[in-house]
Amino acid sequence: GAVVSQHPSWVICKSGTSVKIECRSLDFQATTMFWYRQFPKQSLMLMATSNEGSKATYEQGVEKDKFLINHASLTLSTLTVTSAHPEDSSFYICSAETGTGADTQYFGPGTRLTVL
Amino acid sequence: QQPVQSPQAVILREGEDAVINCSSSKALYSVHWYRQKHGEAPVFLMILLKGGEQKGHEKISASFNEKKQQSSLYLTASQLSYSGTYFCGTLTKGDKIIFGKGTRLHILP
Secondary structure: OOOEEEEOOEEEEOOOOOEEEEEEEOOOOOOEEEEEEEOOOOOOEEEEEEEOOOOOEEOOOOOOOOEEEEEEEOOEEEEEEOOOOHHHOEEEEEEEEOOOOOOOEEEOOOEEEEEO | OOOEEEOOEEEEEOOOOEEEEEEOOOOOOEEEEEEEOOOOOOEEEEEEEOOOEEEEEOOEEEEEEOOOOEEEEEEOOOOHHHOEEEEEEEEOOOOOOEEOOOEEEEEEO
């Protein structure tokens, strides 16, 4: 149980285009999902907390107009990187809480974004 | 505030033991341990809750000293599959999990 999927796994795009990343909880309902980015050999940096049916809460320094988050259902959250630039290249990982009260987060497999 | 992990990296031979420490300057509600292999997402290992406890499965166990705001992850008789980066995530009441910088573990045959 507690499986989270992400799509796509890899994406290469041209500078200036937008990229949408999907995060799905496959076998449970996730009222809260989290979006992280991770640079090589570094820790997970929380970008935003996504709650179903409400606006996402962004961490300090994360541009909400740049990184659009939509949590349309209890099993799907999307992150759209708008007008992507090479400095946006990173490993983006989502996670979801099972809501069992233990606050355990289960991570998706990640999406590697390369902006040319 | 980001928890501090030590050591930053360790190399072991297969069958040796390792201890990875995680400490925080804040009172902790829980500590979460994850392992991440290169190019993959972190995989949940275990959670330790306030009240001080020890947990383990197979040859990987952990302890949580609530008073010292520290947790340690114990890897005994390490296997090649244990290689990866280990992250601790700390949670204070009403806050979000904050992850440490990670400890890179490399197991040699």
